[in-house]
Amino acid sequence: MNRVELQNMAQAETERQNAFRCRLLCCASTPCLSSGSTAVSEAMKQALTDGNLDAEVEVVATGCMGPCSRGPLVTVKMPGQEDVVYEKVTPEVAKEIVAKHVTQSKPVSENVLPADMPFFVKQKKVVLANSGQIDPERLEDYVARGGYAALAHALREMTPEEVCATLTKSGLRGRGGAGYPTGIKWDLVRKSEGDKKYVVANGDEGDPGAYMDRTMMESDPHRLLEGMAIAGYAVGADQGYLYVRGEYPIAAQRLQRAIRAAERRGLLGSRVLESNFNFRIDVRIGAGAFVCGEETALMASIMGRRGQPVPRPPYPSERGLWGKPTLINNVETYGSIAPIILNGPEWFSGIGTEKSKGTKIFALAGNIDTTGLIEVPMGITLREIVYDIANGIPDGYAFKAAQTGGPSGGCIPSQFLDTPVDYESLGALGSIMGSGGLVVMDERSCMADVAKYFIEFCMDESCGKCVPCRVGTVQMHRLLERITDGSATFEDLETLEELCVLVRDTSLCGLGQNAPNPVISTLRYFREEYEAHIKERRCPAGACEMNRIPVQELNTNSRVYSQNGAQAEPAQA
Amino acid sequence: MAARPAAARRSADGASAEHPSGDARFKMIDRTLKRFQYQQDALIEVLHTAQESFGYLSEDLMIYVAQQLKLPMSWVYGVATFYHFFTLEPQGEHSCTICMGTACYVKRAAEIVAKLQDEYGIEPGETTPDGKFSVAAARCLGSCGLAPVIVLDGEVMGRLSPDEVLDQVKERLASKKPQSVPA
Structure with missing residues (x-):
């Protein structure tokens, strides 16, 4: 396939779609x-079959539309009219949509999501522009929305240096969490010497x-492949690897199908778009x-070994897979490439804040009204995300903290709700941007318990290679367990704080270095809650069962416990 | 691990084009091995296929894979035990995976685990002695909008209370429908 044929394919598909009187998009995420x-x-x-409408109306299975907690979602697309989104569609409502909306153009009002809902208005879709709009299993659908045009443009009009320079200029930073400038990374790999690169x-x-990456891979697989192909061209690689989590079978399946479809049309494989560029x-x-998820461990896993990190340098850009220069980026980063090439770096750097450009996808979860996937411009405040987009916290509970960055991140308390969301501001609060998980907790969540949860996670997931992480997380978990079951002393709290610093400073890879983050940040903002656990043996949030007694008797205070703890302070929650 | 070398030798004598046991499921593994041209780097892919075909990685199975890829047994064992996805124990006829991701945890998924533990006496990662039912805990299934999420015999279910989960499990166990094993 060459560039002209690509345009023809886009045109043919657009015409085919416009021929339908109505298209019903049904989310299949x-x-x-x-x-x-x-x-x-x-x-x-x-x-539709019953009403003999098969030829005029098309049902399309698309990717994610966003407000997942309101699913199943259906979008009705009619030429010349605004799209109408339905929430919580049941088979009965579906029939009604066909009977009323499709045939008589009268929307079924009860299930319609208003188009001016903050959830939709406050978002800016760049990476997710096609998500929920196209059938991820059809290459034509992606091409009709400008797909592979960026690859064609880059191959024909740009040199690899120019691609890297464009990205540097756009200010795109790695979306995996650390935020390393993408253009600079690409340039490093491009300049590395090697007969083969990956x-x-x-x-x-x-x-x-x-679950941002899962959604992107499931909803718009070709966008990712296109970004990887452009990367391959820019750094001089002819082989790409897509490492998909084992828990995401649907994503893996769709990507494999997408790769086969693109290879059949000459958009991947040898002589991509009839150029001299090969990319598998x-x-x-x-x-x-x-x-x-750590890059050196990921490479070990691609090579079929135990996924244990190795010290850097050498960085993967010098010596990566099988000792060759390797470019590693997050899925979302690759998803941002095509729009930057097509619209220019100035357009992209026009979005966002001074140091964090563009948009970021967040997965909203936890105790909020509308959970789901959103893409917002950098610099939006947490308050806007929690109260406008997610529509606040249900059942009248108060906001307590937002957890970003998963087990490597921290908790942001309510006094910082007006902080803009970008790499630097979140870092200053002791959390990180991370890959984009945002879990909102209300006053029923105990912060010590949440910290324990994350440390348990890290303890379980520690690969066991370096001692601080392997042993330190176990000891931290033990201390947090004592705090949450009521058997801790203030000495334990001190030890915990010391351990946090030690594990952070001496671990080999990002997992260990960031593992104490949830503890450090909750101690910073919710110290009185930890102290209540120890001093008053009660859990202010009412989440922990304080059924144990301190193992050590403190000589300094006069409290004496009997063997079974029956005489303990009456402050049992 | 003590008996391993002997077992490896025994199986080395018998290893030929077809597995001596005549078990057709080994053909699935052979197909994957061929697809990756017996590259040692494809170990994880081969183990994936092996687990899909047999349900779990038995000692014999790991020895077979090690031989085919010309890797030391310890290497295969090391990889199989490193990743959570691989299981070295047979699984129950029915399985229930409970998501313990942050969103599900905040929505009290731990209470579901406790409920199943009360009823069947097994913790995540264990199987009932009669081999009927396994419970597992997952890190995050990426369906946080539906928290708390469970996967019952491969079907994703969301927003169930501990009692509703128990009812669902009881229903599955009573139906006696054997879990589909990929041929």
């Missing part, structure tokens, strides 16, 4: 599938509470190890 979207699309198809996409989204992509499926 994991959350909607499990709330019954298959039955919904079946019901719509059946209703491009790797990190889709090992291990942070609990984060293989999918590698992870096997459930959080540490494999």
Whole structure:
């Protein structure tokens, strides 16, 4: 396929779509599938067949539309009219949509999501522009929305240096969490000497509470492949690896199909778009190890070994997979490439704040009204995300903290709700941007318990290679367990703080270095809660069962406990 | 691990084009091995196929994979035990995976685990002695909008209370429908 044929394909597909009087887009992403979207699309198809509307109306299975907690979602697209989004569609409602909206143009009002909802208005979709709009299994659908045009442009009009320079100018930073400038990284790999180079996409989204990468891979796989191909051209690699988490079988399957479809059309493989550039992509499926999100561990895992990190330098850009220069970026970073090439770096750097450009995808979860996936410009405040986009906290509870960055991040308390969300501001609060998981907790969550949860996670996921992480996390977990069951003393709290610093400063890789973050940040903002656990033996949030007594008797205070703890302070929560 | 070298030797004599046991499931593994041209780097892919075909990685199976890829047994064992996805124990006929991701944890998924533990006496990662039912805990299934999430025999279910989960599990166990094993 060459550039002209690509344009022809786009045009043919656009015409095919416009020929329909109406298109019904039905979300087929994991959350909607499990709330019954298959039955919904079946019901719509059946209703269309019954009404002899098959030829005029098309039912499309798309990717994620955003407000996952309101699924199954259906979008009705009619030429010349605004799209209408339906929430919580049941097979009965689906039939009604066909009967009323499709045939008589009267929306079924009860289930319509208002178009001016802050959830939609406050978002800016760049990476997710196609998500929920196209059928991820059809290459034509992606091409019709400008897909692979960026690759064609880069191959024909730009040199590899120019691609890297464009990215540097755009200010795009790695979306995996650390925020390293993408253009500079690409340039490093481009300049590295080697007869073979590799491009790797990190889709090992291990942070609990984060599902941006899964959604991107499931909803718009070709966007990712296109970004990787451009990367391959820019750094001079001819082989790409896509590392997908083992927990995401649907994503892996769709990516494999997308790769085959692109190879058949000459958009991947040898002589891409009839140029001299060859690029193959293989999918590698992870096997459930959080540490494999760390780049050196991820490379070990691609090479079929135990996913244990190695010290850097040498960085992967010098010596990576099989000792060759390797470019590793997060899936979301690759998703941002094509729009930057097409719209220019100035357009991209016009979005966001001074140091953090562009948009960021967040996965909203926890105790909020509307959970789901959002893409917002950098610099938006947390308050806007929690209270406008997510529509606040249900049942009248108060906001307590927002947890960003998963087990490597921290908790942001309510006094910082007006902080702009960008790499630097979140870092200053002791948290990190991370990959984009945002879990909101209300006053029923105990911060010591949350810290314990994350340390337990890190303890479990520690690969065991370096001592501070392997042993330190176990000891921290033991101390937090004491605090949450009521058997801690103030000495334990001191030890915990010392351990935090030690583990942070001496661990080998990011997992260990960031493991104490949840403890440090909760201690910083919610210290009185820890102290209440120890001093008054009560949990202010009412989440912990304080059923144990301190193991050590403190000589300094006069409290004496009997053997079974019956005489303990009456302050039992 | 003491008996391993002997077992490896025994199986080395018998290893030929077809597995001596005549078990057709080994053909699935052979197909993956061929697809990756017996590259040692493909170990994780081969183990994935092996677990899909057999349900778990038995000692014999790991010895077979080690031989085919010409890797030391310790290497294969090391990889299989490193990753959570691989299991070295047979799984129950029915399985329930409970998501313990942050969102599910905040929505009290731990209470579901406790409920199942009260009823069946098994913790995540264990199987009932009669081999009927396994419970597992997952890190995050990426469906946080539906928290708390469980996966019952491969079906994702969200927003269930501990009692509702228990009812669902009881229903599955009573139905006696054997879990589909990929051929």
